[in-house]
Amino acid sequence: MTVASVRIRPKRVLPGFALSLGTTLLYVSVIILIPIIALVISGAGIGWDRFVRILTSARTLDALRVTVLAAAIATVINAFYGLLMAWVLTRYEFRGRAFLDAMMDIPFALPTAVAGLALTSLFASTGWFGGPLEAMGIQVVYALPGIIIAMTFTSVPFVVRAVQPVLEDLDPALEEAAKTLGATPWQTFSKVILPAILPAWLGGCTVSMARSMGEFGAVVFIAGNLPGKTEIASLLAFIRLQEYDYRGASVIALILLVFALLLLLISNLFQIRAARYREGGK
Amino acid sequence: MTVTPMNAHDQIAAGRRAANAGERWTARVLIALALVSTAFLIAAPLVYIFWRAFAAGIGGYWAAITTPDTLHAIWLTVIVTVIVVPVNVAFGIAVAWAIARFRFPGRGLLMTIVEIPFSISPIIAGICYLLLYGRQGFLGPFLREHDITVLFALPGIVLVTLFVTAPFVAREVLPLMLAKGSEQEEAAVTLGAKGWQVFRYVTLPGIRWALLYGAVLCAARAVGEFGGVSVVSGRVAGQTNTLPLQIELLYNEMNTSVAAFAAASTLTMIAIIALIAKTFLASHNRRD
Numbered sequence: 001m002t003v004a005s006v007r008i009r010p011k012r013v014l015p016g017f018a019l020s021l022g023t024t025l026l027y028v029s030v031i032i033l034i035p036i037i038a039l040v041i042s043g044a045g046i047g048w049d050r051f052v053r054i055l056t057s058a059r060t061l062d063a064l065r066v067t068v069l070a071a072a073i074a075t076v077i078n079a080f081y082g083l084l085m086a087w088v089l090t091r092y093e094f095r096g097r098a099f100l101d102a103m104m105d106i107p108f109a110l111p112t113a114v115a116g117l118a119l120t121s122l123f124a125s126t127g128w129f130g131g132p133l134e135a136m137g138i139q140v141v142y143a144l145p146g147i148i149i150a151m152t153f154t155s156v157p158f159v160v161r162a163v164q165p166v167l168e169d170l171d172p173a174l175e176e177a178a179k180t181l182g183a184t185p186w187q188t189f190s191k192v193i194l195p196a197i198l199p200a201w202l203g204g205c206t207v208s209m210a211r212s213m214g215e216f217g218a219v220v221f222i223a224g225n226l227p228g229k230t231e232i233a234s235l236l237a238f239i240r241l242q243e244y245d246y247r248g249a250s251v252i253a254l255i256l257l258v259f260a261l262l263l264l265l266i267s268n269l270f271q272i273r274a275a276r277y278r279e280g281g282k
Numbered sequence: 283m284t285v286t287p288m289n290a291h292d293q294i295a296a297g298r299r300a301a302n303a304g305e306r307w308t309a310r311v312l313i314a315l316a317l318v319s320t321a322f323l324i325a326a327p328l329v330y331i332f333w334r335a336f337a338a339g340i341g342g343y344w345a346a347i348t349t350p351d352t353l354h355a356i357w358l359t360v361i362v363t364v365i366v367v368p369v370n371v372a373f374g375i376a377v378a379w380a381i382a383r384f385r386f387p388g389r390g391l392l393m394t395i396v397e398i399p400f401s402i403s404p405i406i407a408g409i410c411y412l413l414l415y416g417r418q419g420f421l422g423p424f425l426r427e428h429d430i431t432v433l434f435a436l437p438g439i440v441l442v443t444l445f446v447t448a449p450f451v452a453r454e455v456l457p458l459m460l461a462k463g464s465e466q467e468e469a470a471v472t473l474g475a476k477g478w479q480v481f482r483y484v485t486l487p488g489i490r491w492a493l494l495y496g497a498v499l500c501a502a503r504a505v506g507e508f509g510g511v512s513v514v515s516g517r518v519a520g521q522t523n524t525l526p527l528q529i530e531l532l533y534n535e536m537n538t539s540v541a542a543f544a545a546a547s548t549l550t551m552i553a554i555i556a557l558i559a560k561t562f563l564a565s566h567n568r569r570d
Binding site for chain 1: 413505546557
């Protein structure tokens with residue numbers, strides 16, 4: 001203890017500590033921290049009673065319910081689609097594999113307004129998908145399925161890109177051993193592969209959920225935005241701003257911020273688990 | 283004596299062949315499933331945009347793109363991107379240099395804070411900026427006194443876009459600089475190189491592809507930003523509408539026309555170019 005404190009710390013050899021850290025702190029404060037603090041202070045200024053009243057109003061609760069429900073369903077779809085894509089892209093060699101791999105990034109590269117426009121017109125009654133679906137009696141646009149599809153599209157890459165590297169790193173000897181010991185392919189998958197990719201998979205799902213809950217651009221096009229039915233939380237916050245109801249907007253924004261930070265925390269825990277699993281395996 | 287093991291061997295081989303055939307069949311089904319679902323979920327929307335944008339031919343597309351409001355929106359989007367990308371490249375270098383080359387209290391916390399814009403909705407970012415710079419905001423009275431316009435004008439759009447794209451460059455450069463270590467830079471300093479010489483001749487050649495990669499991601503995101511900008515821009519066509527906002531306006535005005543799809547296909551082309559550049563840079567990045 002005393003030895004450690006007596007030890008002279010090595011002098012910093014590299015220059016630029018004050019400059020780089022100073023620039024970083026200034027920028028982070030002005031661009032990221034102070035605006036977020038403004039939201040927190042403004043939320044705190046509302047007062048507890050009024051905060052609860054705004055939060056528990058029927059329209060706010062409906063919007064939160066629609067958002068969480070649609071985001072949860074979108075996340076489940078992406079959990080399975082992402083797992084399938086990660087598996088196919090890492091395990092099989094086929095023509096067009098690299099192209100398919102690049103396609104996975106399109107939902108990130110494509111502006112959300114463009115995604116919203118494309119999906120809405122595709123699923124409208126005049127679109128390629130909307131016509132046949134409506135003939136079957138399924139309404140997508142201006143209904144919950146539309147919100148789910150928009151959220152699914154914009155968060156596709158999260159699960160794929162979380163699971164892919166883990167599957168690539170997985171030691172083939174483990175699967176060979178399972179096969180040699182007489183495990184069926186399904187047993188090999190569920191008992192050997194799944195436990196190894198589980199933390200990364202769940203981590204990807206968490207980020208996907210966070211992204212879906214915050215999605216705005218793609219959803220406003222397709223949702224129809226009917227209060228109580230297809231109005232999502234971030235849109236309601238936006239509407240409150242248009243009405244100059246800054247308190248109402250702050251309450252919803254704060255709730256969404258808390259959700260987002262909670263999901264960020266959970267995904268970080270999964271990431272730590274995933275890292276530990278990978279190191280333990282080596 | 284020798285016949286029995288041969289038979290057992292053959293049996294195992296036959297079993298393995300059957301298993302391999304089963305595996306090949308599974309592979310075919312899974313690949314087909316992946317291709318079909320991706321075709322519906324991702325490829326169809328992409329193709330549909332171009333299909334509608336060029337429904338009236340190249341001439342129709344060109345006429346839709348060159349209306350004054352859409353041209354102004356393109357111009358505004360370009361200006362915002364040209365301001366935002368260099369600023370966030372500089373920020374990314376500063377963050378990476380500070381965190382990867384020095385140890386100080388709060389280092390881990392700083393890394394987390396830099397990642398925050400990724401996890402919160404751009405709408406929340408927009409609301410934060412409105413509460414800070416708006417008329418009723420904390421800085422509102424000060425700004426009015428000094429006649430400074432931030433919101434519903436270019437500065438507000440730039441600020442929110444800076445927020446949303448802040449982590450992109452840092453996230454690419456930081457892990458690379460951490461992995462590379464600082465021995466070469468320390469050697470350069472020992473040999474008498476000045477600070478900017480160390481950066482220019484030792485650090486920069488090693489991180490240039492990651493830097494460009496981050497800049498491409500940052501630019502793609504800046505061009506397409508919608509939620510945050512829609513809160514702070516005021517959305518006046520021909521004045522404060524960026525291209526993504528212009529798409530929404532065009533769509534709400536006349537949703538059967540080519541105009542919205544023409545604007546959207548322009549953004550899609552930018553996205554595809556960014557994706558190709560990204561794939562190219564990623565292969566260089568891996569080689570470094």
